[in-house]
Amino acid sequence: RITLPQAEVKQETITNTTQMMTRLTQVLCLAALLGANAFAPSRFGVPHTQTALQMGAGAAPAKPKIEIGQKTAVTQKVGQKSEVKQTHKAKVAEPVKRREHKTEDAPLYKVMLIGDEEYDQTHTIERICDIMEDVDEGQAASVFTQAQNGGKAMIAKYPFEHAELYVEQLLRSDPMIFSELQEEERMGGN
Numbered sequence: 001r002i003t004l005p006q007a008e009v010k011q012e013t014i015t016n017t018t019q020m021m022t023r024l025t026q027v028l029c030l031a032a033l034l035g036a037n038a039f040a041p042s043r044f045g046v047p048h049t050q051t052a053l054q055m056g057a058g059a060a061p062a063k064p065k066i067e068i069g070q071k072t073a074v075t076q077k078v079g080q081k082s083e084v085k086q087t088h089k090a091k092v093a094e095p096v097k098r099r100e101h102k103t104e105d106a107p108l109y110k111v112m113l114i115g116d117e118e119y120d121q122t123h124t125i126e127r128i129c130d131i132m133e134d135v136d137e138g139q140a141a142s143v144f145t146q147a148q149n150g151g152k153a154m155i156a157k158y159p160f161e162h163a164e165l166y167v168e169q170l171l172r173s174d175p176m177i178f179s180e181l182q183e184e185e186r187m188g189g190n
Contacts, residue, residue: 001020070119111155111169114178115147124177131169132156157184 113128121144128140135143135156146153158166163181170177 001165007181011187071081106159108157108183110157110182111163111166112152112180113143113147114152115150116178117148118175119144119148119177120175123173123175127157127170127173127177131166152180154182155179168170 047132057096111132114125114147121141125137125140128135128143129137132155140155143155155166157163167179167181170179
């Protein structure tokens, strides 16, 4: 047994379904009238044209402006030089001098090994040689000795990015090797 509110809901659902089916039928009829091209993918803004190809029909061959065998006037023979007379001599401009660019070398930074009693000499020398390819074992041993005696010693000079990388790599060694950067003093007023 259906109560009055349930009957109204059921009737409303049927009405909505009927309206949707009617709209769907209208859309399908419109699509059939417009044809399949109405829903085909295409570029926006490009006019659509259809051309019918006819068998055997085509553009006529182009005719040259000069017919074969026609005589043409020749003003100068091949290989003959023509005379050119100059009434005024052209003035040659002075060459443009380019500014000399003042280039400065990138500032170099010293990688300083900080002395520490906990360092293992063999490990420290090997790590310095591994990280800094231009430092050999003799130089590394000398730097190690100077750092242990004087507190710190310069390993080498590099541009900032390289020096910073070497300091970080020494610090990541196990056990750690402590070092720091110092900007090189510049000659000439800076």
